[in-house]
Amino acid sequence: MTEPTQRFDGKSSARSTLDRRTLNLHETYICPICRHGQIAELTLMDAFACNFCRHIFTANLREQSIHVEDSSQPMTWRWNGRNWQAANQLDFDLTLVIWIVGVILVVLPPSLIFLSSRLVPPLEGSTLDWLPNVWVGLTFLTHFSFVAWLMVEHYQLPIYVSSKVRIRQWLDRR
Missing domain, CATH: 1.10.287 (Helix Hairpins)
Structure with a gap:
């Protein structure tokens, strides 16, 4: 998880804002399915796996999204810099x-x-x-x-x- 950072500018006092970070394979993120585990990179793959629910996700770094691969439901989430948002709209x-x-x-x-x-x-x-x-x-x-x-x-x-x-x-x- 990201920690709040202090930003100083000449006109205002210190403000705390959360860092926005881009999706990459070298960081861990909270699992969008179980919301308890952490998803981390699978070695030698462009994929993530959750350490709690054991779901496997493929990553699309250009679109900042992940797609669950081991489920019959086509679920996709987009990373907005702070948390996951469901990308697939249900029919x-x-x-x-x-x-x-x-x-x-x-x-x-x-x-x-x-x-x-x-x-x-x-x-x-x-x-x-x-x-x-x-x-x-x-x-x-x-x-x-x-x-x-x-x-x-x-x-x-x-x-x-x-x-x-x-x-x-x-x-x-x-």
């Missing part, structure tokens, strides 16, 4: 389709089970008359968990990535 049509499919997967199965349990209800006073309500709830929770996991995998949220790495490290120690 709005694809994002809308993913959200619509996710809502359908969460709402439709429990709705079908609820509708069938209301059209053909269990006998009053039977020992399993509670089962349709529990089945609807379990179906909703299961489908919601599945879709939430897929969304977090798709968007690669930093807290999810860092949690996944920490769990893997904890399991490796055991």
Whole structure:
């Protein structure tokens, strides 16, 4: 990380500003995916690797950008001199389709089970008359968990990535 520097000029007193630095292969930067590790140069390559989440990035020094290579998602970040900014814009049509499919997967199965349990209800006073309500709830929770996991995998949220790495490290120690 860069340290604040003092700049002196004849008209004003000391001002602290953060140094802007260009992207180069000989420095370390915070990882744009997990935001916990540091990315550093891979020996004999024009690439970076994170020491925490182990992602590999190729560097484009002319455009001041990096691209993750070991992920199915095409993610690119630009270095603005102080931090990373996402360079790839998500395709709005694809994002809308993913959200619509996710809502359908969460709402439709429990709705079908609820509708069938209301059209053909269990006998009053039977020992399993509670089962349709529990089945609807379990179906909703299961489908919601599945879709939430897929969304977090798709968007690669930093807290999810860092949690996944920490769990893997904890399991490796055991």
